[in-house]
Amino acid sequence: MPLYTLASRKPLSAAVCKEVADLVTDAHCQITGAPAEFVNVVFMHGHDLRDGNLIGVIGNVRSGGNRSEDVLKRLRQRVQTGVAAKANVAVEKVSVRLIGVPSRWVMEGGEIMPEPGAEAAWLDRAKA
Numbered sequence: 001m002p003l004y005t006l007a008s009r010k011p012l013s014a015a016v017c018k019e020v021a022d023l024v025t026d027a028h029c030q031i032t033g034a035p036a037e038f039v040n041v042v043f044m045h046g047h048d049l050r051d052g053n054l055i056g057v058i059g060n061v062r063s064g065g066n067r068s069e070d071v072l073k074r075l076r077q078r079v080q081t082g083v084a085a086k087a088n089v090a091v092e093k094v095s096v097r098l099i100g101v102p103s104r105w106v107m108e109g110g111e112i113m114p115e116p117g118a119e120a121a122w123l124d125r126a127k128a
Contacts, residue, residue, distance in 0.1 A: 001106040001113050002028060002061040004041045006083070009054050011045040016087055023082040028059075031075045033066065035119050038108070054093040055083060063100030065116025072098050 004024050012020070021041040028039050049056045057079055061067065076096045084091040106113040114122035 001101070001103075001108055002034070002039055002059055004028075004039070004057060004059045004079075005044065006041065007044045007047040007049060007056045007058075008087070009045070009047065009049060012043065012087060017043050019086045020083055023086055024057075024059075024079055027075060027078040027082060028061070031071060031078065032061070032116065033119075034062075034116065035123065037123075038113075038119070049095070051095070052093065053095045054089045055087055055095070057083060057094065057096045059096070059098045060101050061098055062103045062106070062113060062116050064103065067100065067116055072100075 006020065006024075020043075024041050025036050025039040028034060029036050047056070059075075059079065061072075061075075076098055080094050080096045081091055083096075084094045087094070103113040103115050111122070111125075
């Protein structure tokens, strides 16, 4: 968790997928403070998207902690502009929707995810 699902009308190359996954991971971690090992990115292609979009991104992110509307707005904008640049499409052809999910609804490695800001203790327990 978080899980970003990226749907595109046409397949993206493996190189572009790698660049996009790195971009999404970096943006999420820099803006929210979450550890990189939490970020997952899934790619799907061949999807008809609404409003003439070429790429649609849905990000399921933990709610609470520092996840204010301003933080989510900056994350949404960074993902939208970054994905557009990496995929070489116009920024207005990339839609990004972020969905807040309570930590208690998500498990990773058989453990309930920590609240935002409590990752260090959770990671220490998971390593033990």
